Amino acid sequence: MRWANMQRLEKVSNILAARTKKQETVEKLKGVTAQEISELLSLARNTVSEDLNKLLTEKEAIKVKSRPVLFFSKQELEKIYSCSFKDQLSFKTLETLVSFLKGQVSVDTLHGETSKPEEFSEIIGYTGSLKDSIEKLKAAVLYPPNGLNILLGGESGVGKTLLAESLHRYYESFTGEESPFIYFNCSEYFNNPELLTTHLFGYKKGSFTGAVEDKPGLVEYADQGFLFLDEVHRLPSEGQEKLFTLLDKGYFSRMGEADVKRTVNVRFMFATTEDFSQTFLKTFLRRIPVTLLLPSVKERPIQEKIELVIKFFQNESRKIKKDITIQYPVIEQLVFKKYTGNVGEMKSEIQFICAQGYLKQIEKQSAALMIDQSLLLNEEPLEKDAKDQIALKELLDGKSLKIKSDNQSAVSHYFTARDKINDAFYDFLLKEFSNLKNSNIPQKEVASILQKKIDQLFDMRLFEPMNKTQSIRNIDENFEQKIEELTVYISELTGFTIQKNLIEVLSNHVYSTLLFMEIPNDDFYLYSSQLMLGRLENYDISKKIVEKVSTLFSVELPKTEITYFGLLLRKLKQADSQYQRNDECGVIVVAHGSTTATSMAEYSNVLFSSNLLKAVNMPIHQTVEETLEKVKNIIKINKYKRLILLVDIGSLVYFGNLISEEFGIDVLLVKNINLLSLLEVSREVIYESTDFNYLLPVLNEKGHLSSVCKKGHFFDSKVLIVSCMTGLGTALKIEKLIIDVFQEEVLQNIRILTLDNSEIQDIERIHQHIRADEKLVGIVGTFQTEVPDIPFIPLEELFSEKGVERLLLLFGYGMSDKKNRTMKDQIAKRYVHGLSLKAIVNHITVLNPQRLSIEVSQIYDDLCRQLNLSSDEKIMLRFLIHTCCTVERLVINNEYSTSDYNVSYKDIPNEASVIKMAFRPLEVSYNVQFSPLEIKYIYELLYGS
Ligand SMILES: Nc1ncnc2c1ncn2[C@@H]1O[C@H](COP(=O)(O)OP(=O)(O)OP(=O)(O)O)[C@@H](O)[C@H]1O
Structure with a gap:
């Protein structure tokens, strides 16, 4: 299936490239539509549309948001017009793309387009306080197949x-x-619930007096689109019932036609001014995966309040086609006023003020509109915060605002530009350094003063956006990518998910540090090396992060960076704990791939406004042990008392038991996780309960393979699979050999499972044979399987010397322990014996192989002792097989050639006589005689020559 998708994507991409290549002149630029490609490939238009957008996310396509939407191959356009799109991949119109290709518009100018798409251009706070919320809503609206319902x-x-x-x-x-x-x-027909319901869901002719014809309801008009139900808490119970059926089951019926089930595909958006904890809303919430509380004006950051004021004056100025000047005290009033009706009220107030001003202007016939305090509505108490007041002054320089009717530039352009490095941390340090340079305050005190100051400053200015004045790429080609890597590194190191706004802060800081380091500043380095601000709370982790940044950007960062990251970590911890649930139940996602887990967790966290999910990635070269270590780290740092562990494939499923045992906590393990199942699990966990008694049946019922690894009930049951190409018979023989050799002592917690070769080719099949409390430690077989992360021992290795040790290690007996080494030696002996017996059985036909092999191994032991040789498994095996076969041969045919006796013992008189003596009992009991050539051969065998 996936393969088919990839092939399809490739086809779409090829057509896009071929069609883009055919451009004649830039004026005649022609893009491709999803419709055209879908016809060429005989695919559904939706599917092609999805693929094209995927190519856009993968930075392979350029999109023009005209109607219909046009696409181009990015690479081909860059080739034809020798340009670089960098990250600017979407254009509002074909004209903007043409201007860009002609070089009239630079990427930097266009950048505003990407950061604030046209659809949200009206919304103040899109890049600020509403940023995360809108991202979440965008994800919900596009969520396949039919979007997720939203409550605002x-x-x-x-x-x-x-x-x-x-x-x-x-x-x-x-x-x-x-x-x-x-x-x-919904409050429109509040007094007439029946009318409201019929309005929403339609009615059948004759269902009530006045119903003279069939009438569809709004849900039908909204089919394939959106239905926005405002003041949804006003929905009467009849309407609620119908709505719930539609949400749960996907159908409804018009009034008076109970027997007809109508289906529609509607994306619902609901809004309410009521508290979510209200009864109706509570039952409602369970059905709405995405809820969002928008901030009041009061809760908005100061910069956004000012932006709102400016925005609404801009609107008026455009309408009346006149420039407007607003005096500073008026702005102050409008920014700090208490608005019960929030932004809406602020907007109408500004409209009113402007209307009044306009009237006055007509009377006075002045050219521009002047808004002064006389125009303000009655003065009300303001909500002024000293910090915000300073910020307002700083941002507007304490001056009147002049708004031009013909220049509606971005609102932020009205703010006073900042200086070039723009990093609060270094701005501050530099200032302080020069102040302290000539002071005679003792070093230690300086450190503590600075620490406190930085701390406060960090808190105060952390969330302020900064302008990256120089192009990031001048600093480093792969800046964004490296920041992403750094973010993943910090998340994995600490287990904290880094919120988007903090990533921005981090990125800004690294950026300005790199800039800063390019400016020679001896003073700074001198002081920075002296200024180690005490041992910080997170010193070791901070140091690691600084090392990571240094490696990523190939620079040597000043020591002060450790302080910076120490403070940032504290902030991360605070932000993280806001989301932490007090029952201390952690949720960790572990998945194969270098970013799979992170992106799944991030998606879910954004969608549910939570920070609950932590992620551990398992890139291809990372071992299972390293991965487990990362998971353990997160548990340690967060001190979880219970854990929900979501894993995808392979041996990650054993983490549940291992963690439960090591930390003595209950672990709810959910296997085969993917984005969809992850969202379902997160929803249960966030909206319902983290109680495993609740979750386990619910998740299993929904088809998410789950089990609980209980603390204290750890079975330590391990499974070894034996499988053989040549058939089950051989596998069973190997199983018997392992049982004979390793014996009960080692095997008490190990189940050996013999499986047909076909059963071990994929993890699903294997899992059907393994219980939830068991751990698959390895597979012994003929051919390497495709199953990831599970140790595989090929048969030839099992038969080699290393075989015993490998198996013992898999069973959990480390070789650094002396007791285990002794055990290994004993097993090895039994093993060789068992193996030789099998080999001997194949050769010995007349004699009793069991008895013979015991006698021969006795001789081997005697020989080793008398000749002072250390026992060697390989030699012993050869000795056993050789001697047994010789005995059998001699018994059957006791004949010798003269050459067998023509051998001299000159060089080895002692050894030869010891060997001869040792063989004596065998010669007696089987009535055979070992020739001098045999004795010599045995000598060579024993001494390995
Ligand atoms: N973030 C914003 N940026 C710019 N304008 C805004 C913003 N938020 C609200 N407005 C403006 O404020 C007015 C009121 O907003 P809107 O009607 O969307 O609020 P609402 O929450 O739906 O109110 P109600 O609950 O009363 O229906 C609108 O004119 C809208 O354009």
């Missing part, structure tokens, strides 16, 4: 409707298709 909460006027409309536009632009957006306010 927040006081009146916070922007719920605006957001819903923007999401709809975003969806249309992404899919390139028009889709209906139906708005309905």
Whole structure:
């Protein structure tokens, strides 16, 4: 299936490239639509559309968000027009793309487009306080196959409707298709519940007086699109019931037609100003995977409040086609006013002020609109915060704002530019260094003063966005990629998921540090080496991170960076603990691949506004042990009392038992995890309960293979699979040999499972034979299997000297322990004996192989003792087989040639007589005679010559 998808994607990509190549001139630029490709490949348009967007995410395609949406091959366009798109992959119109290709518009100018797509251009806070929320909503809207339903909460006027409309536009632009957006306010027919229900779900002719014809409801009008139900808490119980059936089962019926089930494909968005804890909303919430509470004006950061004010004045200025000047005290009033109606109220107030100003201006006939305090509505108490007041002054320089009607540049352009390095940490350190340089405060005190100051400053300015003034790529080609690697490294090291805004802070800081290091500043280095700000809480981890940054960017960072990362870690910990559930149940996702686990966890965390999921990746070269170590680290740092462990394939499924045993905690193990099952599990965990008694049956019922590894009930049961190409018969013989040789003492917790070769070719089949409390330690077989992470011992290795040791290691007996080594020697002896017996059985026909081999091995032991030789398994094996076969040959045919006696013992008189003597009892009991040539041969065999 996956392979088929890849082939399809390749085909789509090839057509895109071929069609892009055919461009004539830039003026006649022609893109390809999903429709055209779908016709060429006879595929569904939706599928092609999905593939094209995938190529866009993989930075292989360029998208023009016109109607219909056009696509180009990025590589081909770059080749034809010798340009580089960098990260600018989407264009609003074909004209912007043409201008870009003609070189009139630079990527930097266009950059605003990527950071704030057109659909959200109206929303202040898109790159700030609403950033994460909107990302989450975007993911929900596009979530395959039919999106996830959304509930928006927040006081009146916070922007719920605006957001819903923007999401709809975003969806249309992404899919390139028009889709209906139906708005309905449930409080409209509040006094007439029946009317409301019929309005929503339609009715059948004759179902009530006045129903003169069949009428579809809004849900039908919204089919293949969105239905936005505002004030949903006002929905009467009848409507609720119908709505729940539609949400749960996907069908509904119009009023008066109980026997008809109608299906529609509607993406619901709900909004409410009520508290989510209200009864109706609680039952409702269970059905809505994505909920979001929008912040009130009061909760917004100061910069956004100012942006809102500017934005609404810009709107007015555009409408009345006049420049507007707003005096600073007016801005202050508007920014700090208490708004019960939030952004909506702020907007209307500004409209009102402008209307009044406009009137005055007509009277006075002045050219521009001047907004002064006289225009303000009655003065109300303001919500001023000293820090915000300073920020406002700093951001606007304490001056009036001049808004031009013909220049609607981005709101942030009104803010005073910052200086060039722009990193609070280094700005501060530099200033302090110069201050302290000539002071005579003792070093130790300086350190502690600085520590405190930095700490406060870090908290205060951490979340402020900074402008990267120089192109990042001048600093490092792969800057973003490296920051991503650094983020994964920090997450894995600490187990903290780093929130997007903190990644931005981290990225800004690294960026300015790198810039900073390019500026020669002897003073700074001098002080930085002296200024080790005490031993920090997270010193060791911080140091590791600094080393990682140094390696990633091939620089030697100043020591102060350890302090910086120490502070950042503390912040991460704080941010993380906000999301931590108090029952101390951790959730860790472990998956094969270098970023699979991280991206799945991130997706789920964004969607559920949580930070609950931690991720451990298992790149191809990372061993199972290293992976387990990372998981253990996270458990240690977070001090989990219980753990939900989500794993994909391979031996990761054994982590459950291992962790349960080592930490003495209960572990709920969910196997075969993928993004979809992960989302389902996260939803249960977040909205319902982390109680394993609840989760286990629910998850299993939903088809997610789960089991609980209970603390204290650790069975330590291990399974060794034996399988042989030549058939089950041989496998059974090998099993018997292992049981004979390793014996009960070693095998008490080990089950040996003989399986047909076909049964061991994939992990699914294997798992059917293994219980949840068992651990598969390895497979002995003829051919290497495709099963990942499970040790495989080829048969030839099992028969070699190393075989015993390998098996013992798999059974958990380390060779550093002397007791285990002695045990290994004993087993090895029995092993050789057992093996030789098998070999001997094949050769000996007349004599009793069992008895003979015991006698011969006795002789071997005697010889070793008398000749002072250390026992060697390989030699012993050869000795046994050779001697037994010789005895049998002599018994059957006791004849010698003269050459057998023509042998001299001159060089080995002692050894020869010891060997002869040792063989004496054998000669007697079988009535045979070993010739001098035989004795010489045995000597050579024993001495390995
Ligand atoms: N983040 C924002 N950026 C710019 N304008 C905004 C923002 N949020 C809200 N607005 C504007 O404020 C007004 C009120 O917003 P909206 O109607 O979306 O709020 P609401 O939460 O749906 O309110 P209600 O609950 O009263 O229906 C609208 O004109 C909207 O354009």
